[in-house]
Amino acid sequence: MVLYHTILCTLLFYVNCDDSLEKRILMSDPDYINQQMTHLQGELQSLQAKVQSQEAKLQTQSAELHTLQNLQSTVQAQTNEISSLKQQLVQANSDGGGSTFVRWGRMDCPANLTELVYSGYAGGSYSGHSGAAADPLCLPPDPQWLDTTVVPDTYTGHIYGAEYESVNANTLFGPKSHDEEVPCAVCRSTSFVSSVMIPARTTCYSGWTKAYGGSLSSGYYAQTATSQYVCVDEHAQPVVGGADRNDIGVLFYGVKAFCGSLRCPPYEPDKFIACVVCMK
Template identity: 65%
Template sequence: MVNVAITVSLAVVSLCTLFCCGSCNGSRNKRILMSDPDYVQQQMTHLQSELQTLQATVQLQNGKISSLEQQLSQANQNRGGVTFVRWGRTDCPANLTELVYSGYTGGSWWDHPGAAADYVCLPRDSVWGPYKDLPNDDYSGRMYGTEYESDNPASPFGLKSQNEEAPCAVCRSTSFVSSVMIPARTECYSGWMKAYSGSLASGYYNHKAASQYVCVDEHAQPLDGGADSNDDGKLLFAVKAKCGSLRCPPYEEDKYLSCVVCMK
């Protein structure tokens, strides 16, 4: 718009020069004869043509600006973000993220040697595919729910959480583009924003099935209606530090490890 304004201003200056003190046919000293109707008409026609050209230029520039504004708006709507799972909760950190969905923490059976290692967040509103009702056979993986496990009534997962089923929430933020789970800390490093903190969890060290480390929220919840029955499935145990190849200090023998999820 600045270039268009400059162009229009120059046209106005040219118009003023033409009728006030301008030159004709290259002569610096010859004045325009205002009484010559043919000459005046010729110049008016010329100026009208230039004005139309300027108007077309302005419309073109306005169209380009409008297109750029639309592209910018679309880019803001479609900009990237970061997602992470908040284990042990059905909600996401307030003011930082939005809830994609909440559901049930799932995984493989704790004692199966061929178990999948990872924990997954299963949605509450499953949508079955076309192969749901195929005849059953034994050549398949298995998906189970997940329970908190602890011999201590005051476990890191909450009072009397033993055998309670664990929820989960998938969270997204459009203000950040990276996330990381840091074990053994409750605070993020400089330049990172804390999403949530809690207790480091995994499967039991002496079970057959592999597992992974996840961060269970410090205010972990049980699933509603989970009852107190011991259904097993995928299990969550708090993780303790073991000295030796792990440096002590700073770590301490048999102390429960914390964790934090950070965004940037």
């Protein structure tokens, strides 16, 4: 048994010695070293390629991140703008409308739709003046004057009162209203934000609400002064306590259709033109 053990140990010793000797021989072999170096260089190149690929991906992701940040800034700016517009809309709705218009021929405003800003007297330029202003004004009954002193000057504009006018005693603006002074009222809508005067209509188009209707009015076509079309209320009234005399000034006449360049039909000659003020 002891002999067997001794022989086994001796064989193992020689085997181990042979392995070490083989390794020493391989490490001193130039071909083996070159193979190992070539292998290591291949692995290094592979790693370098992977690093370059990762760097390229990182640059792409960085560019994408920059684009997303710019997009986020744009979206934020648009969000802020939308929020501002919503606030303005809420404010407009909370204010309850805001459209204003003049109701000619009345000193009150349409009930339940508008509120009275002020009432007063229609006025404007003299109908016979060639330098007259075209638009009539709704003059308040409580004027305030400039606190200034100027040298008297004849080169000025003039303002006069307004009268209902017709060659007949009865006019579109009520019986015996000829030469009566014209009242007016400035009205503000409590529910609507826009208003429009539509000539040749007694009703509003779909989606619009009627404030009042009446007769289209302007100056006499042969007079010197330029005039403007306005809508006089169908239930026109004179100024309470006003003068019933022919002072001229601004004259409110009815308006008739005159065919030619005006298409007839649908318009018809010698008919008075209606009007309506609509809100939305």
